[in-house]
Amino acid sequence: MQVDVFDLREGDQLTSDVFNAHGVHILSKHAILNERDIAKLVQHQIDEVSIYPRSRSSHLSTSPATDDPSSSNKTTIERINAEILPHFDNAVNGMVHLFDQIRSGDAITEQQLEQLVDPLIQSIQKQRDSVSLLLLLNSENDYTYQHCIQVGMISYYIARWLKYEEAEAQLIGNCGFLHDVGKSRISDDILNKPGRLTGEECELVKQHTIFGWELIQKMKGDCPEATVALQHHERSDGSGYPKQLTEEQIHPYAKIVAVADTYSAMISKRAYKEERDMLDVLKELYALSFTNLDPTVIHTFIHHMLPNFIHKRVKLSDDSIGEIIMTNPKDFFRPVIRRDGAFLDLSEQKELEIKQIFM
Incomplete structure (x- = not known):
């Protein structure tokens, strides 16, 4: 089934290889996704991917990460x-x-x-x-x-x-x-x-x-x-x-x-x-x-x-709170953020800045 990247959950399993718009291989068929994988898909501007029905991987963690x-x-x-x-x-x-x-x-x-x-x-x-x-x-x-x-x-x-x-x-x-x-x-x-x-x-x-x-x-x-x-x-x-x-x-x-x-x-x-x-x-x-x-x-x-900033909580310029989940090799200071279950690539979301990092 086709799923929007922002609706993916940890534990979802890909039914096919994923390539970005330039033909670069991002993730392999049968990969079981974790939050880093999902962040990578967001970073490469992948809109949607094909995954196996979630009942197939029900033994895996299929809910969004909620760890504090x-x-x-x-x-x-x-x-x-x-x-x-x-x-x-x-x-x-x-x-x-x-x-x-x-x-x-x-x-x-x-x-x-x-x-x-x-x-x-x-x-x-x-x-x-x-x-x-x-x-x-x-x-x-x-x-x-x-x-x-x-x-x-x-x-x-x-x-x-x-x-x-x-x-x-x-x-x-x-x-x-x-x-x-x-x-x-x-x-x-x-x-x-x-x-x-x-x-x-x-x-x-x-x-x-x-x-x-x-x-x-x-x-x-x-x-x-x-x-x-x-x-x-x-x-x-x-x-x-x-x-x-x-x-x-x-x-x-x-x-x-x-x-x-x-x-x-x-x-x-x-x-x-x-x-x-x-x-x-x-x-x-x-x-x-x-x-x-x-x-x-x-x-x-x-x-x-x-x-070392990965998993640190941050306040963004709109005063919302998120968590850094992936650094951006192309722009040191605009990482991928998880906020309210969604992934924000700050290298694309130019209107947002990190305002504060929490311990």
């Missing part, structure tokens, strides 16, 4: 809170202590850094849902210290996604953890100032790259962590600081940490800044890949983040 996505999200939240949050909080507290130690004139050791971040790295190695992780581990408190830890975590993720070996990925993560250590020489009154900084204060804050390089050099000598501390605000078009380096002059690790640093600064909750939606931030980050941040690093980051 918040249930799996709740499980993710509980797991992160139990397995990772204690290590994250310990790392933040350790970073506070490290900054205070530097301010008091005491040297820091590599062993201290290992004790601070190794348990966190080990806990996030098994965490697949990086979107949930990065949304949860973010609050208005202790911004500078949380930012350091978050940048280290993101740098580690990106390095692994770029196919760096584990040991080198951990080194790149350490570069992220230490990238802002030079801010330990700047007072919290300036770092946490709710209003706009004066010109003099801005110039002082920019010095944190040099301060960090000096501190790490003193601790470890010439090393990637020192180079990244110095270069993480350099930009490929020469617009960065402190040395206005261009693309070929910037260390590859610094390019990774620069993307992690920029993303974390954009997404973080701060008392004087309105919270931003993650998808909106990723769009802005994507735009920067065509100007002054490394495109390979950014596109790799976005490519690996977007699949």
